Amino acid sequence: MARIAVVAGDGIGPEVVGQARKVIDAVLPGVEATEYDLGAARYHRTGEVLPDSVLTELAGHDAILLGAVGDPTVPPGVLERGLLLKLRFAFDQYVNLRPSRLWPGVAGPLANVKPGEVDLVVVREGTEGLYAGAGGSLHRDTPAEVATEESLNTRHGVERVIRDAFARARRRERRKVTLVHKTNVLTHAGSLWARAFEAVAAEHPDVTTEYQHVDAAAMFLVTQPQRYDVVVTDNLFGDILTDIAAAVTGGIGLAASGCINPEGRYPSMFEPVHGSAPDIAGKGVADPVAAVLSAALLIDQLGHADAAARVTAAVATELASRTPGVPLRTEEVGDRLAGYAVA
Amino acid sequence: MARIAVVAGDGIGPEVVGQARKVIDAVLPGVEATEYDLGAARYHRTGEVLPDSVLTELAGHDAILLGAVGDPTVPPGVLERGLLLKLRFAFDQYVNLRPSRLWPGVAGPLANVKPGEVDLVVVREGTEGLYAGAGGSLHRDTPAEVATEESLNTRHGVERVIRDAFARARRRERRKVTLVHKTNVLTHAGSLWARAFEAVAAEHPDVTTEYQHVDAAAMFLVTQPQRYDVVVTDNLFGDILTDIAAAVTGGIGLAASGCINPEGRYPSMFEPVHGSAPDIAGKGVADPVAAVLSAALLIDQLGHADAAARVTAAVATELASRTPGVPLRTEEVGDRLAGYAVA
């Protein structure tokens, strides 16, 4: 049976992860879960973000389920660079997968978009670009200060994530891949992405392709999100576009993500897109749907496509039966979802 | 009287610029306008993008009115880098000003946002960041290819645009400035922006401030655009966020922009955010509102705040009186706007 590592984290992390585990246990009984204490709380208590020994232990698991890490009391970058991004890079999670669906029962913000009409997935590059950490500064705190951030892009890194996007498109009905970049300004990286995209597209004559600049894509995600099927893009563009996609499909409260190492050489990591939401933590009112959808991605990655589909269907049932305005209880939602998934 | 340079450009550029000039002539009779032939058409005819002699002539004007340049037949980057960005950099247009309002009469895409509720302006940095052109590639067209893009940020460049944003906020009712960056990942540039922002904020105790990561801001522009007053951000983030702001307020067809050198050492440049729209060019059906709103920014920059306000009010009248579904004629809209503006 699969062995997963669980990082519940801070704020509402433990609450929503609790429900995700309920659902995993329901559809895949016998999965072995080990908890790891990482995040703002541990950082404050011990000064540690991600000890090497923990990194090594995590590497021995089949997948990682993460709730949320972070707290306003931790300086920006400490947990992001030291924990989340460190795991993405150390475990070569080059596919940052972010599906967005406008579920029946969910009131999205767009007047002219009906539930069921949006069903897209962003395949965001996860190990390169401006996230490489290649920046610096000079003359800090003087009028002469200069600060740089460098986007690093390799043919290796770009081509492999584009291949993943095409492989995913082939398993979907519309079989369409949109490349998003900013080739008219970022001419070097843009050209690399465009040439790699063309080369992979040529091997997939059964997949429809298009290209959009990131500003246009940001706009079309608002005016016509229906037009997208699979979107492949760079790390930072993907960060921004997936939050827009989440916003137009009901908010990050429903958005799941997977940081995937497709070859399985390292564990993949699954986490809701929402943060630790300290304001509502501990009250039992956080919506666990994003965590449970992330668990569905995890279950799929472990090779159990049927069980994953049952979890996704359970979420659809749950969302379709909600009455707007009625407050939810985290535990009850988790119980219902586990029940639907095995029914 | 002021002397302006007019670059009508390609596609619908000449049509919409024609109406903007009508309106300028109506409210500021006697403005001297000189036309310059730049854009895709000239590039195809002569191979020239922006001859040095033209750059020098443009520098002698009080402002530049630009329609739209570009055509799918020109390789990506040629006109963007060679013309638009060259002008922004050569004329040190460090304030890229992009107001967004949801005008009464305009049906925006958001179900819960009413006309009149959104009135924000993005102050986008215009001369630094990833637009600096500091990138390159190695081992091109081999599996070992690497491509870089470098974001360059100086205290000089960051502080001056933040100062401009605070000055604008002071002239507005809500007096609020939101800094948008990605300090948790782009730690060097992010820290420079955050420290410069804090320093300028400390000099403006009458202005409310907040900070948001770019992904969160992209989301909130969709879910709560009402919350923004003045947004100050870096060049690339501004590019993306202003297209989202345009999308939620009725589309880039209504979006105006100014590339401003506030000190007036060089001419500022004003252009609609939309492109050359070759598909509808020459048919007399393009909406000139974005060009006319850009002209209003130009008129304001020339020091005629009252005339600018009359043009903006004319646009409000025009938009409020449109019947949805009734096709418009470019010339007729221009005539009406000129009429309203002098009434």
Ligand SMILES: CC(C)[C@H](C(=O)O)[C@@H](O)C(=O)O
């Ligand atoms: C927390 C942060 C480092 C992260 C990112 O920028 O990737 C987050 O925004 C996300 O999208 O997962």
Ligand SMILES: CC(C)[C@H](C(=O)O)[C@@H](O)C(=O)O
């Ligand atoms: C055409 C392009 C260079 C430009 C930009 O990226 O600034 C455009 O998108 C804009 O927003 O004015």
